[in-house]
Amino acid sequence: MTISKEVREQVQQRANYACEFCGVRENDVGGTLTVDHYQPQSKGGSDNLENLIYCCACCNQYKQDYWSTDESLPKLWNPRSEHYDKHFIELEDGQLLALTTTGEFTCRRLRLNRPPLIAYRLQRRRQTEETRLLERYRDLVLLLTQLNAQLTNLVTEQQGLLKEQRDILQALLRNQQDSF
Numbered sequence: 001m002t003i004s005k006e007v008r009e010q011v012q013q014r015a016n017y018a019c020e021f022c023g024v025r026e027n028d029v030g031g032t033l034t035v036d037h038y039q040p041q042s043k044g045g046s047d048n049l050e051n052l053i054y055c056c057a058c059c060n061q062y063k064q065d066y067w068s069t070d071e072s073l074p075k076l077w078n079p080r081s082e083h084y085d086k087h088f089i090e091l092e093d094g095q096l097l098a099l100t101t102t103g104e105f106t107c108r109r110l111r112l113n114r115p116p117l118i119a120y121r122l123q124r125r126r127q128t129e130e131t132r133l134l135e136r137y138r139d140l141v142l143l144l145t146q147l148n149a150q151l152t153n154l155v156t157e158q159q160g161l162l163k164e165q166r167d168i169l170q171a172l173l174r175n176q177q178d179s180f
Helices: 005-014 057-063 101-110 115-179
Strands: 034-037 052-055 088-090 096-098
Touching: 005 034, 005 052, 034 057, 052 057, 057 101, 096 101
Parallel strands: none
Antiparallel strands: 034 052, 088 096
8 A cells, every 4th residue: 555645644634643443542552553445455445535544453453354345244334424423322331332233243343342442432431521520620710719809809898898887987976976
């Protein structure tokens, strides 16, 4: 396969530097992933950008050169043209549940419920939740800081009003003592 550097970069960017099948990111595996042909070249696939998939070595290895030309054979999910949510749902335990025949076949063929991927999904979910909580805490700290500033202003204003009240009361007492 002779894919130019520019096309490779386009495929990487389009995939957001993650395997388009399983979602594993380059920075999680510590290196670049592979550019694969959705329809293998050995089965008539081209080097057109639409036929190129960015994927991890495991998904690429499990996919091999699978290509169904028989309508009775299952189809492999195409992440370039079909939305993930149409074929899969991630369960609470990190496993993927197939929603379609294509999803079921893809899960089986690419072993998308292999233990390291399940652990990866759970870790990614924890990290996402931690990030969400940290953002929420940051927002709360910002709100508390603003509230504290408002309270400080109110206390300062109240102190000013109390001083004015004390001054008025003292003036009234002097007036009352002067009239006796």
